[in-house]
Amino acid sequence: MSFPWAAHYAPKHPLMRWLDERLPMPRLVYNAIGAGYPVPRNLNYFWNFGVLAGLALVIQIVTGVVLGMHYAANGGVAFDSVEKIMRDVNQGWFIRYAHANGASFFLAVVYIHIFRGLYYGSYKAPREMVWLIGVVIFLLMMATAFMGYVLPWGQMSFWGAQVITGFFSAIPVVGEPIRIWLLGGYAPDNDALNRFFSLHYLLPFVIAGCIILHIWALHIPGSNNPTGVDVKGPQDTVPFHPYYTAKDGFGVGVALLVFSLFLFFMPNALGHPDNYIPANPLSTPAHIVPEWYFLPFYAILKAFTGDFLWIPAKLWGVLAMFGSILLLFFLPWIDRSPVRSSNYRPLYKKFFWVLVVDVILLGYLGQAEPNWKTVLASQICAGYYFAHFLIILPIVSMIERPLPLPRSISESVLHGEDEESAPYGVADASHAGHGPAPQPAA
Amino acid sequence: MATLDQTDLPPGEAPPPEHGLRRRDWLNVAAVSFAGVGAAAIVIPLVNQMNPSADVLALASIEVDISKIESGMGIKTSWRKQPVFIRNLTPAEVASANKVPASSLRDPQTLAERTKEGKQNWLVQLGVCTHLGCIPLGIGEGENKGPFNGYFCPCHGSAYDEAGRIRQGPAPKNLVVPDYAFKSDTVIQIG
Numbered sequence: 001m002s003f004p005w006a007a008h009y010a011p012k013h014p015l016m017r018w019l020d021e022r023l024p025m026p027r028l029v030y031n032a033i034g035a036g037y038p039v040p041r042n043l044n045y046f047w048n049f050g051v052l053a054g055l056a057l058v059i060q061i062v063t064g065v066v067l068g069m070h071y072a073a074n075g076g077v078a079f080d081s082v083e084k085i086m087r088d089v090n091q092g093w094f095i096r097y098a099h100a101n102g103a104s105f106f107l108a109v110v111y112i113h114i115f116r117g118l119y120y121g122s123y124k125a126p127r128e129m130v131w132l133i134g135v136v137i138f139l140l141m142m143a144t145a146f147m148g149y150v151l152p153w154g155q156m157s158f159w160g161a162q163v164i165t166g167f168f169s170a171i172p173v174v175g176e177p178i179r180i181w182l183l184g185g186y187a188p189d190n191d192a193l194n195r196f197f198s199l200h201y202l203l204p205f206v207i208a209g210c211i212i213l214h215i216w217a218l219h220i221p222g223s224n225n226p227t228g229v230d231v232k233g234p235q236d237t238v239p240f241h242p243y244y245t246a247k248d249g250f251g252v253g254v255a256l257l258v259f260s261l262f263l264f265f266m267p268n269a270l271g272h273p274d275n276y277i278p279a280n281p282l283s284t285p286a287h288i289v290p291e292w293y294f295l296p297f298y299a300i301l302k303a304f305t306g307d308f309l310w311i312p313a314k315l316w317g318v319l320a321m322f323g324s325i326l327l328l329f330f331l332p333w334i335d336r337s338p339v340r341s342s343n344y345r346p347l348y349k350k351f352f353w354v355l356v357v358d359v360i361l362l363g364y365l366g367q368a369e370p371n372w373k374t375v376l377a378s379q380i381c382a383g384y385y386f387a388h389f390l391i392i393l394p395i396v397s398m399i400e401r402p403l404p405l406p407r408s409i410s411e412s413v414l415h416g417e418d419e420e421s422a423p424y425g426v427a428d429a430s431h432a433g434h435g436p437a438p439q440p441a442a
Numbered sequence: 443m444a445t446l447d448q449t450d451l452p453p454g455e456a457p458p459p460e461h462g463l464r465r466r467d468w469l470n471v472a473a474v475s476f477a478g479v480g481a482a483a484i485v486i487p488l489v490n491q492m493n494p495s496a497d498v499l500a501l502a503s504i505e506v507d508i509s510k511i512e513s514g515m516g517i518k519t520s521w522r523k524q525p526v527f528i529r530n531l532t533p534a535e536v537a538s539a540n541k542v543p544a545s546s547l548r549d550p551q552t553l554a555e556r557t558k559e560g561k562q563n564w565l566v567q568l569g570v571c572t573h574l575g576c577i578p579l580g581i582g583e584g585e586n587k588g589p590f591n592g593y594f595c596p597c598h599g600s601a602y603d604e605a606g607r608i609r610q611g612p613a614p615k616n617l618v619v620p621d622y623a624f625k626s627d628t629v630i631q632i633g
Contacts, residue, residue, distance in 0.1 A: 186494075186524060189523055191494070191498060282518055284595075288596060
């Protein structure tokens with residue numbers, strides 16, 4: 001869908017006209033990311049992160065397929081085959097580091113993408129489906145990243161596989177059979193490594209399919225914007241191309257600079273040194289921690305140390321960890337406030353930043369040694385995480401008195417900016433001056 | 443609808459109102475059910491191929507010579523690709539383990555229930571934390587034995603006592619005692 005004022009695709013070249021009548025692919029692209037898709041004119045740089053996530057997926061698929069040409073998914077040789085990639089394959093070190101750091105890059109931009117949605121209420125009606133598909137993509141990403149980390153068959157790979165498949169053994173009755181089914185044995189071994197390779201190859205393409213649905217669902221209502229106010233007319237939007245293709249292109253350039261810093265100057269900064277030790281099934285490293293992007297959830301898992309209400313601590317931890325993500329599926333119905341953007345929600349805004357700090361703290365506690373201080377702190381932080389969604393949000397959305405919203409996107413853009421008071425598409429709006437901006441012509 | 447049971451109505455009489463299942467409905471249900479059974483028959487092997495294969499299931503038992511393990515020492519060996527802890531408890535450790543009332547434990551078991559009769563000092567158990575499967579520290583010389591002088595799992599901080607019983611942390615069960623038997627005074631067979 002698009003707004004009625006969207007430009008129409010009009011192929012000029014005879015070949016394009018011929019194609020348009022038979023398979024209108026260029027028309028589809030034009031309406032999806034070309035001039036045929038009008039986008040709110042006030043998007044800030046936080047709206048770059050969707051494109052960056054798409055870029056990260058492309059980096060991962062391309063480097064991943066290449067690595068698959070040299071990697072051997074067999075417990076006896078997997079570690080050596082990765083070292084062969086590092087030493088012998090032409091530029092293999094570059095491709096491997098790009099893939100490993102690419103996963104961190106992917107999760108980092110997706111976390112910012114998620115918190116953008118939380119801050120600006122991008123999950124609210126009519127964009128619930130965009131949010132729900134996004135949470136599915138997030139779960140798939142974590143599963144994919146986990147299985148990819150197993151493949152080098154280092155110490156962290158092996159023990160990560162042991163612990164994460166162990167989550168399933170917490171399920172009563174069917175849990176242990178599920179764990180054995182996942183591993184194809186009683187402990188991680190060749191069969192587990194082999195199937196993780198197969199699934200690690202498969203899932204990115206499932207993610208790509210979900211991303212198509214994600215974008216499709218987004219394009220029905222169109223993009224949200226920092227005011228959270230609906231688009232009211234042509235003066236509120238600019239065509240995606242060239243305005244946002246250019247802005248996204250600039251963002252991609254900056255992001256690739258940051259990515260290159262990690263890739264070329266500190267490729268191991270985000271990894272764990274123990275994964276340079278080949279897997280040893282008879283020794284767990286004394287300081288085993290998951291990858292940084294799992295740490296907040298890992299801290300929630302570790303926070304449950306005592307049995308409670310007939311449910312063992314182990315099951316509590318696993319339920320809480322999965323629950324902390326599954327909770328997000330219900331967010332559009334938990335937050336009942338009709339105001340989307342936190343810019344106009346003074347109370348919600350405070351709790352939003354407390355949640356950000358809480359998640360960062362959880363990340364810190366996830367890698368801390370378990371002692372009574374860190375366990376108590378992670379219990380408080382985990383408790384707050386759930387309280388934020390289950391208690392604070394419903395209450396805030398009931399009692400909060402939002403600030404006055406701008407009447408339109410163009411009004412919020414023009415407010416107090418004399419020099420730029422000639423909005424695109426509105427000829428008669430020059431020199432509007434301070435105070436209320438002119439109402440849209442239509 | 444001109445189904446068989448309606449064709450012999452007397453002329454001019456309205457057909458009876460629709461009620462219950464028609465024979466065509468039954469055909470629909472049967473066809474869909476049959477397709478469902480067929481689909482399930484295809485899914486079963488696709489799921490079952492991931493269960494342990496024949497070579498993994500062919501698990502031999504192993505024999506371990508324990509004659510060199512002195513009192514207070516322990517060894518780590520491998521069985522079914524999992525570590526097994528074999529420990530020769532000192533009399534002090536046996537006494538300390540027996541002092542704890544079993545009913546006060548999360549997974550109540552006495553040391554006698556975890557060892558063979560008359561061999562209470564020989565503790566044989568899987569070195570796999572019952573939480574999420576890491577190998578607890580404590581069997582090797584100088585390793586962190588945790589607050590209960592037994593085993594300490596570094597992954598999530600579970601602590602076990604001298605007898606491998608869970609005392610603190612998220613693990614739900616005591617360390618698992620596998621099937622084993624004394625072949626002689628110095629050889630045990632695991633599995």
